[in-house]
Amino acid sequence: MNVEKPRSSPSATSSGQSDHGQTSSSTHVEARPTSTSAGVPWFTERFWSRDPSTAAARKTYNMIMIVFTALIILCVLSVLPIYWGALWQTSTHIHNVKGWVVxxxxxxxxxxxxxxxxxTSGPPTTMSWELVPSTRFPNGMADVEHEILEENVWAIVAISAGATTILQAAITSANTSYAPNSTIAxxxxxxxxxxxFRNVVRPVVTMILxxxxxxxxxxxxxxxxxxGQNLTALASTAPTLVTQPVSYTxxxxxxxxxxxxxxxxxxxxxxxxxxxxNVTxxxxxxxxxxxxxxxxLRFRSLLAMRIxxxxxxxxxxxxxxxxxxxxxQVPFNRTFGHAGFVIYWMMSWFxxxxxxxxxxxVITILTTKFVTFFLLLWVVANAAVCFLPPELxxxxxxxxxxxxFYNVQQAVRTIVFNTKNQLGLNFGVQLAWIGVSLITITVLQYFKRYQAIREHERMQDIEKRA
Known part of the structure; x- marks a missing residue:
C-alpha cells in the first residue's frame, strides 16, 4: 500500500518563525503520523468512526461484503443443489440398473x-431383469463375462447347465460332496x-437371490x-441337500x-x-x-501467450x-504394461x-473478482456425476x-482395472472441451482488446483537449 509521507502541522509556533517568515533551522516541527497530506487518517480510526473519509471507506467495504455475500448465497441455492440432487433419492432410479438372467x-x-x-422387476427401487436365451452365449460363462466387461449390463445371473439333473442325482446318491453354491453364478x-456395486448391485442381487x-x-x-424320501437319513448323510439344495456365488x-x-x-x-x-x-x-x-502485446501474440x-x-x-x-503404487501397468503410466499422464494433461x-x-470477462464463482460451478458440475454412474x-x-471428470474417471478404470476400453472417446471429450475453450478465449479476448483500444483512444482525446 502506497502511503504518502505525512506533512507537518500547518500551524507553526511563533518561536519557530523568523521575522521574515523563514523557518528557523533550530526549530524541530513534529510531523503527525496519523494523517496524509489530504487529511486522510491512518492507523487511528475505529470501525464506526465518523471521520468522513473513513465513513466513505466503510460504506464501500460494507457494500462489497453485502454484494458478495448475496452472490455466495445465490451460489449455495443454485450451484450446490447440483451435487445434492445427484445423491438425493438415488433409490428411485435403481430400475435403470439392468440385469440379465441366463x-x-x-x-x-x-x-x-x-x-x-x-x-421382481417393475418397482423403481429394484433392478430391472431380462431373461436372455442361453443360445446367445455359445461359449458359456466366457461369453457371460464378456458381456459384463463390455458394460452391456450391470449383472448377469447364470443358472448352471444341468443344475436340475445334478441336484436329482445328488439326492439319489446322498452325495456328500454336492456344492449347492455351484448352481447359480x-x-x-x-x-x-x-x-x-457396493450400494446397489450386490445388495439388490443378494436380497433377490x-x-x-x-x-x-x-x-x-x-x-x-x-x-416318500427319508429326510432324516438324508439330513444325517448330506445335510446340505436338505437345508440348502440351491444356492449362489x-x-x-x-x-x-x-x-x-x-x-x-x-x-x-x-x-x-x-x-x-492456480495456473490461470x-x-x-x-x-x-x-x-x-x-x-x-499485439493481439495474436497475446492470444498465443494465453493459450x-x-x-x-x-x-x-x-x-x-x-x-x-x-x-x-497405483498399478498403471495392469492393462497396457508400462505404457499405462504414459496414457494416464497424457489423460491428466488433456x-x-x-x-x-x-x-x-471465463476469467477474461469475470476477472479475478468473480472467477471463483465459476470455479465453484465447474467443480460441482463435474464432481456431481462421478460418485455414482449416470444410470442412478x-x-x-x-x-x-x-x-x-467423468471421462478421466473412465480412463483410469480402464488403465488400472482393465474395464471397458473407451480411451478414444475419453480423450475425444477432453479435446472437444479444449477446442471450445480455444474459441471462447479468442472471442472474449478480442472483445476485451476492442474495449481496451477504445478506452485508450478516449484517454488520448482527453489529453489532446487538455
Whole structure:
C-alpha cells in the first residue's frame, strides 16, 4: 500500500518563525503520523468512526461484503443443489440398473429361479431383469463375462447347465460332496463403479437371490417329503441337500482392489482442477498486474501467450501429478504394461487443459473478482456425476458422458482395472472441451482488446483537449 509521507502541522509556533517568515533551522516541527497530506487518517480510526473519509471507506467495504455475500448465497441455492440432487433419492432410479438372467439349465431349477428373479422387476427401487436365451452365449460363462466387461449390463445371473439333473442325482446318491453354491453364478464387475456395486448391485442381487432360493428350497424339500424320501437319513448323510439344495456365488470379475485409486478417479480430479485454476490465476496476475503485458502485446501474440503457455505448464504439472499416484503404487501397468503410466499422464494433461482453459476463457470477462464463482460451478458440475454412474442419477445428469471428470474417471478404470476400453472417446471429450475453450478465449479476448483500444483512444482525446 502506497502511503504518502505525512506533512507537518500547518500551524507553526511563533518561536519557530523568523521575522521574515523563514523557518528557523533550530526549530524541530513534529510531523503527525496519523494523517496524509489530504487529511486522510491512518492507523487511528475505529470501525464506526465518523471521520468522513473513513465513513466513505466503510460504506464501500460494507457494500462489497453485502454484494458478495448475496452472490455466495445465490451460489449455495443454485450451484450446490447440483451435487445434492445427484445423491438425493438415488433409490428411485435403481430400475435403470439392468440385469440379465441366463438359464443354461432349462430344467426345473433354471425355470423356477429365472422366473422368480424376472418377476421382481417393475418397482423403481429394484433392478430391472431380462431373461436372455442361453443360445446367445455359445461359449458359456466366457461369453457371460464378456458381456459384463463390455458394460452391456450391470449383472448377469447364470443358472448352471444341468443344475436340475445334478441336484436329482445328488439326492439319489446322498452325495456328500454336492456344492449347492455351484448352481447359480452371479457375474458383475465392481471396478465399473465401486459405489454402484457396493450400494446397489450386490445388495439388490443378494436380497433377490436369497428370497428366490429360499422359496425354491422350501418347495423342493416339501416335494421330497411328499415323495416318500427319508429326510432324516438324508439330513444325517448330506445335510446340505436338505437345508440348502440351491444356492449362489457372486463372481466379481473386476474387483476394485486398489483403494488409493479413489484419489485418482474422484477426489484427485478436484485437485487437478484446482492446480489448473492456480495456473490461470498466476497467468492473469503476471500479464496484467505485474507486467502489463496485456496492453503491450499485439493481439495474436497475446492470444498465443494465453493459450500456449498454460498448456506448456500443464504438461509438466500433470507429469508430477501422475508421478504422485505412481509413488503411492497405483498399478498403471495392469492393462497396457508400462505404457499405462504414459496414457494416464497424457489423460491428466488433456484433462487439465480442458478444465484450466475453460477457466482461462471465463476469467477474461469475470476477472479475478468473480472467477471463483465459476470455479465453484465447474467443480460441482463435474464432481456431481462421478460418485455414482449416470444410470442412478436423474435424467438431467446425462451430461456426465460429456464432462471432463467423468471421462478421466473412465480412463483410469480402464488403465488400472482393465474395464471397458473407451480411451478414444475419453480423450475425444477432453479435446472437444479444449477446442471450445480455444474459441471462447479468442472471442472474449478480442472483445476485451476492442474495449481496451477504445478506452485508450478516449484517454488520448482527453489529453489532446487538455
Amino acid at each position: 438359464d443354461f439349465d432349462n430344467g426345473e431349477v433354471g425355470t423356477t429361479i429365472s422366473n422368480g428373479i424376472v418377476s 452371479v457375474v458383475a464387475a465392481e471396478a465399473r463403479s465401486e459405489n454402484a 436369497d428370497q428366490v432360493t429360499a422359496s425354491y428350497n422350501t418347495h423342493f424339500v416339501q416335494q421330497l417329503a411328499q415323495s 457372486i463372481n466379481n470379475i473386476r474387483p476394485f482392489d486398489v483403494p488409493v485409486a479413489s484419489a485418482v478417479d474422484f477426489v484427485g480430479l478436484i485437485y487437478l482442477l484446482i492446480l489448473a485454476f 490465476m498466476v497467468n492473469y496476475s503476471a500479464r496484467i498486474e505485474a507486467t502489463n503485458l496485456e496492453l503491450r 500456449l503457455i498454460p498448456i506448456f505448464l500443464y504438461f509438466f504439472i500433470s507429469l508430477f501429478y501422475a508421478l504422485l499416484s505412481l509413488a503411492f 484433462a487439465m487443459a480442458a478444465l484450466g482453459l475453460a477457466v482461462e476463457a 442419477l436423474p435424467g438431467v445428469y446425462r451430461y456426465a458422458y460429456a464432462s471432463p
